[in-house]
Amino acid sequence: MVDSKPHLKIVSNPASQGAEQRVCLGVIMAPHGIQGEVKLKSFTQDPKNVGAYGPLFLDNGEDKLTLLKLRSPKVVSRETVFVARFKEVEDRETAQRLTGQKLYVLKDKLPKLAEPNDFYFEDLIGLKILSTDKRKEIGRVLAVFDFGAGEILELELKGYKESVMLPFLKEWVVEINVEAGFLILDATYLAEYLKPFKPSDEKWDDKAERKSKNPDETEDHNK
Known part of the structure; x- marks a missing residue:
């Protein structure tokens, strides 16, 4: 029987491959519930734009997550924290393994910086x-x-x-x-x-x- 669930290779350290071409847009903080949702902290200027630039890559630079839904938690502690659902995460166990993972996009997917002296924190x-x-x-x-x-x-x-x-x-x-x-x-x-x-x-x-x-x-x- 073929396993239909996407395979995610969760690693703790970012790979150096292409690291200089990536920008970190957020981090997965913890699982939320039992259906694979996670608490996600956004680093973007408009926090809701964390999923606006295409798939989000994990630390290993290979596996990626596709954001399906982003909503504010019922108890709002910080305006940059959301509850997120990803296509590739279907259960709490997988969500737990993703805890602490930073989420990246390729730098060329982001808008051009407005001023010559602007920069990304990366x-x-x-x-x-x-x-x-x-x-x-x-x-x-x-x-x-x-x-x-x-x-x-x-x-x-x-x-x-x-x-x-x-x-x-x-x-x-x-x-x-x-x-x-x-x-x-x-x-x-x-x-x-x-x-x-x-x-x-x-x-x-x-x-x-x-x-x-x-x-x-x-x-x-x-x-």
Whole structure:
């Protein structure tokens, strides 16, 4: 007997294949009921547009979900959270396995950005971090999160062994240049914010870091 249910390969880590061409539009938070519905948090400017750009790809970059229905929950806790039904999800077990999965679309499916300085938050990942103190390079952006109270930058900073979660505030992030590959943080605000964090004795090794992320990279490529 052939199984008629769509097969979904649920993985916990996003694949690198085509990752730079994708934009995250939302995340599945939890199952809702027993018929395969899920609670979905939207990251789009108009939250209801999360399904407006075609199928949504999962973290693995292969499996996709087709949004059939989107509605507000009876108890509204946040305006960006909806109850969603997908064509490929027919029971609570599958919905449970999807919990925590980010949902992506291909960047070329999205509307053109209105202004030259506009960007998608996905574009910030990997940017070098410079300080207003002599524009020194102090780290890089690891990830961008939205937990409901505003965007959070996860930063890898020189002199700190653990990553640092920094609120994305215009007072702190004074300049962003995606094309040039950097953003600038206000040194005074950052120094005050980092006071509770424990510095590390380990030295920053940019070459070693690049090689760990690109094991095939040789010394010649770094020169």
